[in-house]
Amino acid sequence: MTDGRAGRDRRVIAAGVAPVAVAIFAAAGSFVHSQADFKPDAGIAIPSQASASAIAAGQVEVRSLRESIAAVRGEIAVLQRDINARNKRVRRAAAEAEARAASPAAPPPATHATTGASGSG
Amino acid sequence: MSAEPCVGRAGEPDLHRHFESMASPVHLWIVEPGRGASDLLDRAAAIFRSIERSCTRFDPDSALMKANRAGADWCRVPLECFDVIEAAATAHAVTCGRFDPRVLRVLEAQGYDRTLPFESGLVSISSRRMPQGADLAGARALPWVPGLDRDLACVSIGPEPIDLGGIGKGFAVARAAEVLGSAGSAALVEAGGDCAAVGAGPDGAGWMLAVEDPKGGDPIAVLRVEDGACATSSIRLLRWEVDGHTVHHLIDPATGRPGGEGLLAVTVVAGDAARAEVWSKSLFLAGADGIGPLAEDLDIAALWILESGRHQCSRPMQRHVAWEACHV
Secondary structure, rough: EEOOOOOOEEEEEEEEOHHHHHHHHHHOOOOOOOOHHOOHHHHHHHHHHOOHHHOOOOOOEEEEEHHHHHHHHHHHHHHHOOOOOOHHHHHHHHHHHHHHHHHHHHOOOOOOEEEOOOOOO | OOOOOOOOOOOOOOOEEEEEEEEEEEEEEEEOOOHHHHHHHHHHHHHHHHHHHHHHOOOOOOOOHHHHHHHHHHOOOHHHHHHHHHHHHHHHOOOOOOOOOHHHHHHHHHOOOOOOOOOHOOOEEEOOOOOOOHHHHHHHHHHOEEEEEOOOHHHHOOOOOOOOHHHHHHHHHHHHHHOOOOOOEEEEEEEEEHHHHHHOOOOOOEEEEEEEOOOOOOOOOEEEOOOOEEEEEEEEOOEEEEEEEEEEOOEEOOEEEEEEEEOOEEEEEEHHHHHHHHHHHHHOOHHHHHHHHHHHOOEEEEEEEEOOOOOEOOOHHHHHEEEEEEOO
16 A cells, blocks of 8 residues: 555555455455455555565554554444445435425425516617 | 625515516515615616616617627727626637627517517517528627727627627626625525525525426426526527517527527526526527537536427436426
């Protein structure tokens, strides 16, 4: 993944992370940007793939499993909130469309003015 | 639209004013009027009178007609007339020539050289001085770029005279809405189909504007508008017979003939009434086949009524539709 502040690629290591945890990372969209990124050399590295020199050079960030899971949970909470908000918008739009579709049976609501044919200046 | 905060006083009875201008009934409405609202109504009404006086084509002594007679020569005009001509030039450029006020000679040739009694039924007249189509097309083939000197309030219209009927009214509605923007908690300016809605209406749920069905009866839709404007270009009223052929006032500058094949009316919601007026006319001229793609491409909130009586609307218009009729 790219760390904009450092201006260089940083890899996130979830120390001791199991493959299932890595999969959670990917699902949360937190540390990988696409399926193509979901590979060890493009965003997530497992400890055995990170050299000590890379860690020392700050090219990778080491997190404990606890920290990683907490971060993922936070990301998932944010994603869930976004999804809930989007679902709410979709439901409201659908309800409005349904109301409009059902409106022919109902008379037009009270109006304040009419736009239509007009005189000329 | 004014950015000043509204100064309405809750509990105050609404103020209304009705009068005729530009061959249209005008209605000004202030909700919960604040201090000085009555004076603002006077100012708004004066805007209509001054623009009508200077921009009418039915008075040979109006500033517009003097400028038309001057042709390419410079002519001093009142500032409000200058503003409308400048707005028309901008609209001509923004619409890539779809809006073109250089249709006066065509309208006159079709007999619309005076106020006609449209309300009393289909008017039948004989054509006269029908201009040569090729000559008119040649004059309009070039973009219209009038001379505009704001410091001296002088204009140079060019060889082809112009008609400011539609945009003049839209401009007056927009200016009046600016004046009434701080008159109360909300305000409405309505002039023969052009509406400007300030604020969220009398009950805070938006101004509800009915779209007339050109075939009569209930409205075809009801639009909810807040701090915006809408205008309709329709051929329900302003059409007449010339030598047995039905014509209307919406002239396609590309052909010099009535345009908008397959359409009865187009309503546009925009930021101000002048823009709504310009785009309703420009979209109308695209005809039934062209209006949908054009409105979507330009992201314009438009609703149009086909000759069949069915209506359609662009995606940006959908959020304004509070109610619409069903076509069975």
